[in-house]
Structures are given as structure tokens and as C-alpha cells.
Amino acid sequence: MSLFSPEAYAKSIVASVQEYALLCAHAIGDLFSKPRYIADMFTQMDSIGVGSLPIVVLTGFFTGCVLALQSATSLKEFGAVNMTGRLVALSMVKELGPVLTGLMVSGRNASGMASELGSMKVSEQIDAMRALGTDPIRKLVTPRIVATVVMLFFLTIISDSCGTAGGGVVAVGMLHLNGHTFFTTAYLTLKMGDVVEGLVKPLFSGFIIATIGCYYGLKTTGGTRGVGKSTTQAVVASSVLIILMDFLVTQLMIGIFGR
Amino acid sequence: MTEIMNDEQAAERIAKGVPIVEFDHVCLGFEEHQVLKDISFKVAHGETRIILGPSGGGKSVLMKLANGLLLPDTGDVRVLGWSLQQMTQRELFQMRAHVGMVFQESALFDSLNVEDNVAYRLEEEHVDPAEIHTRVVEALRFVELEKAIDKFPSELSGGMRRRVSIARAIISKPDLILYDSPTGGLDPITSNTIIDLVVKQRDVSGTTSLLITHRLQDAFTMATHRYNEQLGHMEKIPNGGIDPNTRFLVLNEGKVVFDGTTLELSHTSDPWLKDYIS
Numbered sequence: 001m002s003l004f005s006p007e008a009y010a011k012s013i014v015a016s017v018q019e020y021a022l023l024c025a026h027a028i029g030d031l032f033s034k035p036r037y038i039a040d041m042f043t044q045m046d047s048i049g050v051g052s053l054p055i056v057v058l059t060g061f062f063t064g065c066v067l068a069l070q071s072a073t074s075l076k077e078f079g080a081v082n083m084t085g086r087l088v089a090l091s092m093v094k095e096l097g098p099v100l101t102g103l104m105v106s107g108r109n110a111s112g113m114a115s116e117l118g119s120m121k122v123s124e125q126i127d128a129m130r131a132l133g134t135d136p137i138r139k140l141v142t143p144r145i146v147a148t149v150v151m152l153f154f155l156t157i158i159s160d161s162c163g164t165a166g167g168g169v170v171a172v173g174m175l176h177l178n179g180h181t182f183f184t185t186a187y188l189t190l191k192m193g194d195v196v197e198g199l200v201k202p203l204f205s206g207f208i209i210a211t212i213g214c215y216y217g218l219k220t221t222g223g224t225r226g227v228g229k230s231t232t233q234a235v236v237a238s239s240v241l242i243i244l245m246d247f248l249v250t251q252l253m254i255g256i257f258g259r
Numbered sequence: 260m261t262e263i264m265n266d267e268q269a270a271e272r273i274a275k276g277v278p279i280v281e282f283d284h285v286c287l288g289f290e291e292h293q294v295l296k297d298i299s300f301k302v303a304h305g306e307t308r309i310i311l312g313p314s315g316g317g318k319s320v321l322m323k324l325a326n327g328l329l330l331p332d333t334g335d336v337r338v339l340g341w342s343l344q345q346m347t348q349r350e351l352f353q354m355r356a357h358v359g360m361v362f363q364e365s366a367l368f369d370s371l372n373v374e375d376n377v378a379y380r381l382e383e384e385h386v387d388p389a390e391i392h393t394r395v396v397e398a399l400r401f402v403e404l405e406k407a408i409d410k411f412p413s414e415l416s417g418g419m420r421r422r423v424s425i426a427r428a429i430i431s432k433p434d435l436i437l438y439d440s441p442t443g444g445l446d447p448i449t450s451n452t453i454i455d456l457v458v459k460q461r462d463v464s465g466t467t468s469l470l471i472t473h474r475l476q477d478a479f480t481m482a483t484h485r486y487n488e489q490l491g492h493m494e495k496i497p498n499g500g501i502d503p504n505t506r507f508l509v510l511n512e513g514k515v516v517f518d519g520t521t522l523e524l525s526h527t528s529d530p531w532l533k534d535y536i537s
Contacts, residue, residue, distance in 0.1 A: 035383075120368075128366035131326055132380045132427075133355045135348065 020215050023137065027145055027211070030138040040143040048109050048144075049151030053158070055104050060159030063096050064088055064166030072175050082181050088167035089186035093198040097160035099246050102205030105152055106238040110213035113144055114234035117217025118227040126218065141214040149206035156202040193257025197250065204245045212238040269339050269357055269434055273304050277340040279435050279467040280308075280325050285334035287320060294320050296513040298334070302435075302469065305504050307461050309478045310471045312510035313535075318471045319363065321510070322439045325469060326358050327351040339434065356380075359428030360437040364444075365420040367412040367427070373399070374408045377426045384431075398426040402456055418449035425456055429464070436460065438470040442477050454480055455493045461504075462486035475536060481505055482521040509535070 030036075071087045117140060120126050129136045164186055171177040216234040220226045273279070280302040287295040294317045302308045310318050323329040324336050327343045336343045338354060346354060367376050374395050375382075381391045399405045402422040412420055421441055428436055438457060442450035454477050460466060462485055472478050480493075482505045487494045496502065507524045509517035509532060517524060517532055527533060 123369070124362050124364060124366035125368055127323070127328055128360070128362055128368070130328055130352075131355055131358070131360040131362075132383065133352045134379075134383055135352060 019219070020211070023141065023215050023218070024207075024211050026137050027141040027214075030135070030142045031146070035138070037139055037143050040139065041146050044143050044147035045151050047112075048105070048147050049155060052105050052108055052151070052155060055108065056101050056155045056159050057162050059100055059104050060092070060097060060162035061166035063100055064092055064163030064168075065170045067091055067096070067163070068167035068170040068175065072171065072177070081175070081177065083185060084171050084175070084177060085164075085167065085182035085184070085186035086189040088171075088182075089164050089190055090194060092163035092167070093160050093190060094194050095198075095246075095250075097163055098156050098198050098201035098205065099242065101152065101156045101159040102202060102209070102242040102246075103239055105148070105155065106205070106209045106242060107235055109148065110209045110234045110238040111231045113210065113213030114217040114220070115227055115231045117214055118220035118230040121218060121220045122223050122226060136218070141210070141218075144214055145207060145210040148210040149203055152202040152206035152209070153199065156198065160198060191257075191259065193253060193259055197253040197257070200253070201246060201249050204249060205242050208241045208245060209238050212241065272339045273434065276304070278302060278337070279304055279306075279339060280469065281335075281337040281340075282321075282324070283335040283337070285324065285331045285336060287317075287324065287329065287331045294513050295324075295331070298510075298513075298515055300508055300515060300518050302467060304467055305465050307468045307470065307481065307502070307505045308508055309481060309505065310469060310508045310510065311473075311475070311478060311535075312516075314473070316510040317513045318510055319439055322360075322437050322469060322471060325435075325437055326355060326360055356384075356431065357434045358437065359431065359433035359435070361421070361424045361428050361439060361441050363440045365412070365417075365424040367420055367423055369412045372409055372411050373404070373415070373423050376412070376423060377430055379427065380431050394430055395426075398430040399423075401429065401459070402426045416449075418445055418452060421445065421449075421453055422456065425453075425460070429460060429466075432464070432466075434467060436466050436468040438468060440471050440473065442472060442474055450474065450477060451480075455486075457481065458484055458493050459486045463488065478507070479521070511535075 067088045068084055072081055072084045075081045075083055075087070117126070126136050129139065167186075168179060168182050171182045172179040213234045216230040216237070220230040222229070278301040282298050282300050285295055285298040286293065298321065300308075310321065312318055320329060324331060325338065327336075327338075327346070330336075330344055339357065341354065343351065343354070368379065371379070374392075377395045377398055378391045381394060395408070396405060399408055402425050404419060404422050404426065407415060407419060407423070412423070415423065425441070441453050441457065445453065457468070457470065458481055461468060461481075470481070482501050483496055483499075484493045485496050485502060486492075501521045506520055507517060508515060509524075511531065516529065517527065524532070524536065527536075
């Protein structure tokens with residue numbers, strides 16, 4: 001039995017980060033030269049964006065509902081129940097909308113990309129693509145990055161809207177608050193910095209989801225078992241990185257906008 | 260490499276007698292395992308080089324080196340005289356326009372139907388759609404699979420997939436075709452059909468090829484048979500004749516143990532080789 005070598009482990013991590021960085025650089029570089037697979041980008045936008053719409057709408061809506069219920073209970077103790085709309089809108093737009101949408105899309109699409117590309121890798125379809133004169137990164141990775149970044153941006157806006165609407169439904173229907181007050185406080189409380197923060201995060205999340213999904217897919221080895229392993233690793237790594245990115249971007253935005 | 264391989268340059272080099280494939284003291288290893296050790300050989304224009312050897316001897320790796328899918332640790336791999344190590348990734352993709360490859364498990368794109376699989380390279384080259392369709396039908400007719408044009412790979416048998424893979428490799432009329440175990444995992448009758456197609460491609464188009472096989476009978480069938488265009492099938496070369504353009508390369512444990520003609524192989528005095536081909 002070979003002993004665990006910390007040195008070999010550290011080297012493997014550094015090598016993985018290097019491979020990932022090279023893949024990202026290659027995929028981004030391919031955006032600026034021909035051929036560009038525009039049709040593949042739209043196909044991926046349909047699959048990632050339109051395909052994720054139901055889970056994003058449902059997640060956003062019910063998160064808004066829960067947020068309104070929970071916050072109203074606490075705010076009532078301070079006689080500030082009319083601030084529910086403000087709390088729901090701020091939480092959804094700055095934090096929960098971008099992060100939850102990122103995590104849901106990661107669960108759905110990072111796994112999908114890793115398993116699709118992984119299956120292609122183990123069945124030699126990636127090598128066949130190279131043998132037929134096509135760069136697999138240009139053909140498979142770049143369109144997925146563009147599609148995920150663009151669509152996650154819009155999905156986050158939809159999630160924010162659905163969340164606020166969900167909060168409004170609960171506030172009016174169950175908590176018997178004034179709907180006009182709810183939406184007015186929600187609208188007035190949002191400042192430019194909050195919206196920018198909420199819309200910058202999905203750009204990073206989209207990039208993380210696509211690159212991590214493709215990276216694990218393209219490095220798959222070991223047949224169908226390897227595909228399963230890559231899929232799991234892609235979801236875990238992209239979810240953790242999304243939350244880490246959320247922390248860093250929040251810190252940055254607080255530094256820039258002061259809130 | 261500053262010049263880009265185009266059809267005119269390739270034709271000019273073939274006319275000058277430049278070897279289609281040349282391995283010059285090639286070594287390749289993965290981690291601590293040395294897969295290929297000092298491999299040198301040349302494949303001339305019009306030649307069919309059959310690569311034999313036990314499993315794990317580095318045959319498939321050698322095939323991937325010939326297409327630039329892998330690059331050697333040391334030594335030089337040249338295709339039409341162009342050194343693959345000196346090419347950029349973009350130039351390697353252009354070089355592969357001259358090379359067709361049939362993979363061990365066919366490697367058809369499972370999300371595309373037969374027509375799109377075969378047409379893949381032409382579509383990437385933005386050939387006119389009407390011409391693409393004509394050439395796809397022509398390639399499928401060559402492998403006798405015209406009726407399967409609308410089917411998906413999952414609907415095809417192993418032998419049919421291998422034939423579609425051959426059609427995909429030959430559609431661009433490459434200067435070199437690499438067959439990685441085209442009969443691997445197939446029953447004897449289907450294997451014969453595939454060998455029939457390989458011989459047909461060799462004798463009708465005269466394309467240079469490298470072919471890996473584990474079945475010695477396939478190798479010797481190729482050496483002793485020719486394609487009869489009038490009869491539409493393969494036949495034995497009369498009077499015990501042997502195809503002069505078919506040569507053998509035998510690998511064992513990453514080294515070349517034989518490089519020569521069919522006659523030289525059958526009359527070898529090497530005990531290991533004698534035992535292997537017996």
C-alpha cells in the first residue's frame with residue numbers, strides 16, 4: 001500500500017488549478033477569433049436559460065413567500081411590520097435571488113455539462129471531434145460559458161421579481177398588509193448599488209457554473225463511473241465557489257457603494 | 260511552422276515522394292510508465308501499414324501520435340514531411356483535414372444522426388449543403404449504408420457504426436486514413452465486411468493507411484486479397500500473390516520488433532514473432 005504523500009497531493013491541486021485556468025483562458029480567447037459557434041450558443045441558451053426557467057421561478061417565488069412570513073413575524077415585535085416589503089426586496093435583490101438562482105442553475109446545468117462532456121470524453125467523441133479538425137473547447141466550452149453568463153443574468157432578474165411578488169402575495173393574502181405599502185417600500189428601498197450588486201453576481205456565477213461543469217467533464221476518465229464522479233464534483237465545486245464568490249463580491253460592493 | 264498545409268502543398272509533397280507518415284526515434288510515457296520506446300518507421304504514399312502486437316503494446320497511442328492527438332516526449336512525428344511538434348494547435352487542426360480516423364469504438368456523435376455524423380467535417384468547412392448531401396450519400400453508398408442515413412447511432416449495430424465511422428473518415432478524401440482496431444469486438448462475418456471495405460478503400464482510392472488489428476487473419480486477408488470492382492467484392496489475389504503495398508509493423512512492450520513485408524513476416528526467424536503469428 002502506498003503512503004499518502006502531502007507533496008503529491010499539493011502538486012495535484014496546483015496542477016488542477018493550472019489546468020482550469022488554462023481552460024478558462026483558452027475558452028475566453030476563442031471568443032475573439034473565428035470560427036464562432038453562434039448556433040451552439042443559442043442552443044445552449046435555450047437549454048440553460050429556458051430550461052431552467054421553471055425551477056428559478058418556483059424557487060424565487062417561494063423564497064420570497066418564506067422571507068415575507070419570517071420577517072413579518074420578527075418585525076411585528078418591533079411594530080415595524082410595514083417594513084416587510086423593504087426587507088424582502090433587499091434580501092432578494094442583493095443576496096437570495098443571485099445566490100439561489102446560481103445554486104439551482106448549478107445543480108441543473110453544471111451537472112448536465114459535466115455528464116454530457118464526460119460521456120463524450122469516455123466514448124472518444126472528444127478525440128473524434130479533434131480528429132475531425134474541430135477544437136472541442138471552441139465548440140463545446142465557449143458557447144456554454146456565453147450562454148450561462150447571459151442567461152443567468154436574466155434568470156436572476158426573473159427570480160428577484162418572482163421573489164418580491166411572492167413576498168407581496170404572502171404579505172397581502174396571509175398577513176393582511178397593505179399591498180401598496182409593501183411594493184412602495186420595496187421599490188424605494190432599492191438603491192443603485194443594491195441592483196448593481198445583485199446583477200454582478202450572476203455574471204461570475206454563470207462563468208463558474210459553465211467552466212467548472214466543462215472542466216470536470218473534459219477531465220473525466222474511468223468510464224460511466226468516472227462520469228458520475230465528475231458530475232458530483234462539478235456540482236460540489238461550483239456550489240462552493242458560487243458562495244465564496246458571493247462573499248467576495250459582497251465585500252467588494254460594500255467597499256464601492258458603502259452598503 | 261509558418262506555412263499552413265493546404266491541398267496543393269500536400270499534393271506537391273506526395274508527388275516528391277515525401278513519406279506520408281514518419282516516426283523518428285519517438286518516445287512517449289505517461290507518469291512513470293514508458294509506453295513507446297524509440298519508435299522509428301516510415302509509411303510511403305499508397306502503402307497500407309498493418310500494426311500488430313499484444314494488447315497494451317502502445318498501438319492505439321501510436322495512432323493518436325500520427326494524428327497529433329498526442330505529442331511525443333522525444334523524437335519527431337512527421338505527416339507529409341511536416342513536423343507535428345512544431346505546429347500550433349490551429350495548424351494541427353488544419354493538418355487533420357488531410358487525415359481520416361476510424362476509432363476503436365466508432366466514436367460517433369450520439370446526438371447527431373448518421374447524415375450529420377458523416378457530414379460533420381464538411382459542415383465545419385462550410386461546404387454547400389447540396390454538395391454535402393451528395394457526398395454523404397456517396398460515402399454511405401461506399402459502405403453500403405444508404406438506408407441508415409436518418410438513423411441515430413443508438414439505433415445501429417456495432418458493425419453498422421464501424422461502417423458509418425469509415426464513411427465519416429473517407430468523406431473528405433484524406434491523404435491518410437488511420438484505422439484503430441476497426442474489427443475489434445465484432446463477430447467474424449461483420450469483421451470480414453469491414454475488412455472488405457478497408458480493402459475496397461485501399462484498392463479503389465489508393466489511400467495510404469495505418470491499420471491496427473488484433474486478428475491476424477484480418478491482416479493476412481488484407482495482404483492476400485484485392486478488391487474486384489466488377490464483381491463488387493474482395494477476392495484472393497491469383498497464384499498466391501501478395502499485395503506489394505501492404506507492409507507490417509509489430510510492436511511489443513512499446514518497441515518495434517518487426518518492420519517489413521508480408522513475406523518477411525511469414526518467414527521470420529525471431530522466436531517471439533514466430534510464436535505470435537503462429
